[in-house]
Amino acid sequence: SDSHFPVPISPSQFDYSLHYPQIFTSTDQVDGSRKVQFADIGCGFGGLLISLSTLFPETLMIGMELRDKVTEYVKERILSLRVTNPGQYQNVSVVRTNSMKYIPNYFEKAQLTKMFFLFPDPHFKEKNHRRRVISPFLLDEYAYVLKPALTEKELEADPVVKLLSSATEEGQKVARNGGQTFQAVFRRIVPSDQT
Ligand code: SAM
Incomplete structure (x- = not known):
């Protein structure tokens, strides 16, 4: 059950x-305009967040991770980086949560500029497909919290794109084992009657 970790009742909470x-x-906090803009879904041990933290020092970012011990590890990792590098890693944090259930509790409509799903568990067996964090029934929810995305040109110039396959621990493991990485960056489609 998810009842043992606290979940905000709405993004404002x-x-x-x-x-x-x-x-x-x-x-x-009162003003409410400064918000998390990057979310790493199923962040694992937090390698991407750590890399992004110094690359985008002004951007607030959060990892969402289901496993308790892994989340605690990321918390400790961030806290010790803050201690050893005064003034740095202040913009990065992690929450233990089930991202398949609670994304709208954390983010408002069009709040996020980037969402990352790096090396999500594939759940090969058909009876476990419902556990996939990328699945058709969740795409609406992801689109809801995402800002309209970048143009192809902006994407090419975006330094984050280069980190997608190499910054996380799972990505490094794949590289060490000589595996291949397939990258896919999706754009949210904006209906013509909306800006
Ligand atoms: N992104 C990390 C990386 O590249 O190293 C971790 C990849 S690992 C294969 C997948 C992670 O997603 C695991 O840490 C798992 O606990 C987490 N996860 C799976 N389902 C989740 C869910 N519903 N909510 C939050 N995290 C989830």
């Missing part, structure tokens, strides 16, 4: 000051 204490002021 997500306590930013707890996750980003050094850079998130009480004025920010």
Whole structure:
């Protein structure tokens, strides 16, 4: 059951000051305009977040991870990086949650500029397909929280794209084992009557 971890009842109830204490002021909390923009879904041990943290020091980002011990590890990893690198890694945090159930509890419509799904568990057996974090019934939800995406040109110039296959631990394992990586970056389609 998911009942043993707390879930905000709505995005406005997500306590930013707890996750980003050094850079998130009480004025920010009241003002409400400074929000998480990157989410790493099933972040595992947090390698991508750590790389992105220094690449986008002004952007608030969060990892979502189902496994308790792994989430605790990422928390510790971030806290110790904050201690050894004063002023850095303040924009990155992690929550233990089931991203397949609770994304709308964390993010408002069009809040996120980037969502990452790196090396999600494939769940090969048909009876386990319902556990796939990328599945048709969840795409609407992901589209809801995403801002309209980049043009191809912007994508090419985006430094994050280069990290997708190499920054996480799973990606490094695949590279070590001489495996192949297939990258897919999706664009949210904007209906013509919307901007
Ligand atoms: N993205 C990381 C990487 O590339 O190293 C981890 C990849 S690992 C194969 C998949 C991760 O997704 C696991 O850590 C797993 O616990 C997490 N996960 C699976 N289902 C999830 C869910 N519903 N909500 C949050 N995390 C989930």
